[in-house]
Amino acid sequence: MLSINELSKEPIISTQIPVIDLHLFLVGDRVAKELIANQIASALQEMGCFYLKNHDINVTLITQAFTQAKYFFALPLEDKKQVALTEKCHRGYIPMGMSSILSEQFYFGREMKAEELDKLDHPFHQPNQWLQNQPEFREVMLQFFIACHASTLKVLEGLAIALKLPESYFTELHSEQNHAMGLHHYPDTSQLPQAQIRLGEHTDGNTITYVFQHEVEGLEICTKAGERVPVPLIPDTVVVMAGEVLQRWTNDKVYATKHQVAIPSASQDIKPRYSFAFFASPNNDAEIACPDSCLETNETPKYPPILTSEFYIQRNNNNTSILTYSKN
Numbered sequence: 001m002l003s004i005n006e007l008s009k010e011p012i013i014s015t016q017i018p019v020i021d022l023h024l025f026l027v028g029d030r031v032a033k034e035l036i037a038n039q040i041a042s043a044l045q046e047m048g049c050f051y052l053k054n055h056d057i058n059v060t061l062i063t064q065a066f067t068q069a070k071y072f073f074a075l076p077l078e079d080k081k082q083v084a085l086t087e088k089c090h091r092g093y094i095p096m097g098m099s100s101i102l103s104e105q106f107y108f109g110r111e112m113k114a115e116e117l118d119k120l121d122h123p124f125h126q127p128n129q130w131l132q133n134q135p136e137f138r139e140v141m142l143q144f145f146i147a148c149h150a151s152t153l154k155v156l157e158g159l160a161i162a163l164k165l166p167e168s169y170f171t172e173l174h175s176e177q178n179h180a181m182g183l184h185h186y187p188d189t190s191q192l193p194q195a196q197i198r199l200g201e202h203t204d205g206n207t208i209t210y211v212f213q214h215e216v217e218g219l220e221i222c223t224k225a226g227e228r229v230p231v232p233l234i235p236d237t238v239v240v241m242a243g244e245v246l247q248r249w250t251n252d253k254v255y256a257t258k259h260q261v262a263i264p265s266a267s268q269d270i271k272p273r274y275s276f277a278f279f280a281s282p283n284n285d286a287e288i289a290c291p292d293s294c295l296e297t298n299e300t301p302k303y304p305p306i307l308t309s310e311f312y313i314q315r316n317n318n319n320t321s322i323l324t325y326s327k328n
Helices: 004-009 023-027 030-046 059-073 077-083 135-162 244-249 308-318
Strands: 019-021 049-053 092-094 104-108 180-186 197-202 208-214 219-222 228-230 237-242 258-262 273-280
Touching (some): 023 030, 023 135, 030 049, 059 104, 059 135, 059 180, 059 208, 077 092, 077 104, 135 180, 135 208, 135 273, 244 308
Parallel strands (some): 019 049
Antiparallel strands (some): 180 273, 197 258, 208 273, 219 228, 219 258
C-alpha cells in the first residue's frame, strides 16, 4: 500500500477518459471481477476508450521495448530498408514519406511456423522481418508481444463477463495470437512540413488496441458527439481503444474510437515522439456474429456473420471502415 508521501508524488492529470484499475480483476473474487468488468464495458460503450492501470505488463519490459525501438529507428536508413515492408509482406519497416503518416514505422506479429504460411493468402500472414545483427531487438519485441497478448485476453474476458457471455467467449477466439504490433517514430518538428496532424483521424479494424505513449503527447480521440479529446500521458497506464471488429461484434453497443495524432499547439519545438500500438485481432477462422446478449428485445443484428479473414478482405478492398455507426 502506498504511503501518504508516495501518493502526494503521483501526478494529478485531468481527463474525461476513464481510468480502470485491473488489479482487482486479476486477484479479486467474482464480485470484484464483475465490478471491473462492468467498468470496462461501460467505458467501451460510452467512450470507446479508457486508461488501464495495473495491466500486468512488466514496466521494465515496456522500458526495454522503447529503448530498443529508439535504437532501431536511429539506425541508418539503408540498414532499416533491408527489412522494408512490401506489397506482399506487411511485416517490416515503413520509411518516412511512404504513406500519408508523418512517421516511420515497424510492424511485426507472432513468429510463424513454415507449415502455417500456405494456409492464408494475406500480406500480414507472412514471416516477421528482423535485422540479423539486432537479436536483442527481436527478443525484447517478441516478449513484449506475448505480454500484450496475455493482458488483452484479461480485458476481453472482462468484457465477456459484462455482456453475460461465458468468460472464455472472446479469449478462445483470440487464441492464435493473430495480432499485430506497430512501432511508430514521429520525428521532431524541425524535420516536418508545416502540419498540425502527424496521423490522420481513423478507426482501427481489429478488436481492441493497446496504445503505449512515451514522453511526448499528441494522441486525440473523437467522442460520439464529435468532440476531440486529448489523451494525456498518465504514467504506468496503457490506453485501450475499441476497434471495428468489436463494434460489429456487439451490434454497435461498443464504440470504435476515432483517433488521430496531432502536434500539440502549445509547443513550437516538439521532441521526437515514440509510441506502440498492439492490435488484438480474432483468429482468422473465428466467426464474428452478434450474440443474443448484445441485442435488445425485438432487435436484430445489423451485420451478417462473417469470418475474420473475410472481414479484413472486405475492409482492405474498401480501404475504409465498413461500419454504419451513427452518432445519434
